[in-house]
Amino acid sequence: MEKIKLDDLTRFRFISNLALSPDATKLAFVVHGMNLQDNGYDSCIWLYDVESRRLFQLASSNRDSSPVWLNDSQLLFVSWRDEKDQKRKENGEPLTVFYTIDVAGGEAKRAFELPFFIKQVKKLNDDTIIFTAVYDHRLKDFWLLSKEEKEKALKALKDEKDYEVLDEIPFWSNGSGFTNKRRIRLYSYNLRSQQIVPISDEFSNIEYFSEGRNGNLILYIANRFEHVMRRSNDLYLYDAEKHRSLLLTHAERFRYVFAEFMSEKIVFAGSDMERYGINENPKFYMLDPSSREVQLLTPDFDASLYNSVNSDCRYGSNRTFKVDGERLYFVSTRWHDAQLYRMDPSGRIEQLTFGKGSVDGFDVVCGKIFFVGLRNMKLQEVYQLAEGEERQISGFNEWVQRERFVSKPERFTFNADDGTTIEGWVMKPFGFEPGKKYPTILQIHGGPKTVYGEVFFHEMQLLTSEGYVVLYCNPRGSDGRGNDFADIRGKYGTIDYEDIMRFVDESLKRFDFIDENRLGVTGGSYGGFMTNWIIGHTDRFKAAVSQRSIANWISKFGTTDIGYFFVEDQHLATPWSDFEKLWWHSPMRYADRVKTPTLFIHSEEDYRCWLVEGIQMFTSLKYHGVETKLVMFRGENHELSRSGKPLHRLRRLREILDWFEKHLK
DSSP, rough: OEEGGGGGGGGGEEEEEEEOOTTTSSSEEEEEEEEETEEEEEEEEEETTTTTTEEOOOSSSSSSEEEESSSSEEEEEEOSSSSSHHHHTTTTTOOEEEEEEETTSSSEEEEEESSSSSEEEEEEEEEEEEEEEEETTTOOOOGOOOHHHHHHHHHHHHHTTTTTOOOBSSSEEEETTTOOOOEEEEEEEEETTTOHHHOOOOOEEEEEEEBTTTTTEEEEEEESSSSBBSSOOOOEEEETOOOOOOOOOSSSOOEEEEEETTTTTTEEEEEOTEEEEEEEOOOEEEOOOOTTOEEEETTTOOOOOSBBBBOOOOOOOOOOOEETTEEEEEEEEETTTTEEEOOOOOEEEEEOSSSSSSEEEEEETTTTEEEEEEEEEOOOOEEETTTEEEOOOOTTHHHHHHHEEEOOOOEEEETTTTSOOEEEEEEETTOOOTTTTTEEEEEOOOOOOOOOOSSSOOOHHHHTTOOEHHHHHHHOEEEEEEOHHOOOOTOOHHHHHHHHHHHHHHHHHHHHTTEEEEEEEEEHHHHHHHHHHHHHOOOSSEEEESSSOOOOHHHHHSSSSSSSHHHHHHHHHTTTTOOOHHHHGGGGGGGOOSSSSSSEETTTTSSOOHHHHHHHHHHHHHHTTTOOOEEEEETOOOTTHHHSSSHHHHHHHHHHHHHHHHHHO
16 A cells, blocks of 8 residues: 555545435435646536435536435536636626536536525425525625626726725625625525515525425524624524515524424524533524424533534535424534434434544435445545445545555543543554654644544645654544533633643653654644644744644734634633733744744635734744744635645645654654
8 A cells, every 4th residue: 555645635536515306316416526727626416326326427517516406306506517607707797507407317408597606505496496695785786787787887896896995894704705795695586487586684694594394484594784793693484475584583692503494393503602602502492483482402412513523625515404304413523523413303312323433414305314424534425324324325535545554543531630531642654663753743623612533634644644643632622522621711722732732741651652852733723823822832842833823812803704703702801801811812922932943824815814813923933033934825715724726735735744844854
């Protein structure tokens, strides 16, 4: 077997958008892969016939996505196969083009286009689809304009490209650019009459919407704001026949995560954020829309409702909630795994999957369950869950297991000073020889409320293939262990730092192949903050790579897309209520102590951990004579390592390898 290579990333396949047909006999999904020539990603729709167990690519284009079943044999999907449509979109025209295909045979046919940048599409009934799309107040009701009026509006928009007018916060969003008075609105489109109906208003961001009931009713969650966006949101019931939305919000300050119909009632999850802030784990509730009575179903439930297991081997979105019959299916992270669960109307929850790794998304119809998983150190594949058994039905990435050496993480636990159990892992390098000592790199995850687990992580595998031991752990602040474990508000850089340093000490004690004189550290986002913090508090690491980091909580408060509410929530302070506390928790405060050679990696359009954070830390280290370098990627955002342009992702990895090669070898 050969070792993992840097450009193996370009051969990996990523799976998204699982969609079962209404009769549950066919499964459609999207397979993504890197296209180096275009410096982008190809997307193809594949089909799995459940009865014959046949798997095949449905259409020849590499620009298809978002499959939606219109009936048992006809798929509606988004496609950019026509170069003219692609050019119109690239020139800034709001546009999404839909095609249909009969899966029993036949070619894809152009069905219609809509004058929107569409985000998500679902079917309401045989005649109607519902979708979310970007609404720009400068274009107003663009879809109602004539061709000439549209051209005039687009020209006026281009004339304004040299400036932005900002009068609300947030005024930009990571991955979306400037968003001032732009919202994600909900619309319906009648396939027969071609009528477009706006469902939500021009000041609301849609955060979730259901597939509906009886072909007329849908639920949606909206965050409506003017001037300042808050974290609480509202739940609405929309009646398509009456074209009317009914407010169902049951509490003054509440954050809804999802809402779905379950028979005549509504099951939803959310939190009042009173005890643990914005990261508080949600609970499940049942709402009777006729009486407005709300029942708490799971008073003792204490887990997140998403997959928070870190990996750089995903692309595209997947479903994580769905009601099928009288059961709610959902994904939740416990310890270091993300699994599929099912809840009945009484609130009783049962775990359905048990394989090591993560369930990245699923679909279920008539009790038949299919999911995308990172299982047993494999890359993503499609699985069927039947009678409690996980059966792999795709083999897009099987070549990795056949041709490459995959380092298996070895888990161990230890106790913090107060007795709290902390879990961590060690990964041995390619060609490991007992008795030999190896340079070692500590990886720190983002969040902080996410987790590391036992899944395929290309960056880590690449480091082991280059002769490094890789260490990682889930310190306090991580997900998977309940609210108390995850709650480090006001404590950043204290108990989390202590857990990580104790983990390094335990690793050195247990594994004699770690060279304590050649330790490196890296991490992104919160992991970038912690990397910056570590180099200001210890000299034990001989090299550091700080990625999309945080240097100064005061500047983060005032400049980033989530800063003004995230900083206050996580540090229990603002620049006016406790300036010194924010400065105390800022790595820049300790930059004059740093001796560790440090590489900073940032993206120009990362509005989550903005470029100025990296610049401040880089400048501080340069000023104090520390060897440092900053690599900034144009046209990229916070997701560079996970969904950035292929050539940029490869260059990022090369910069990391070169830095550690120089300072640890």
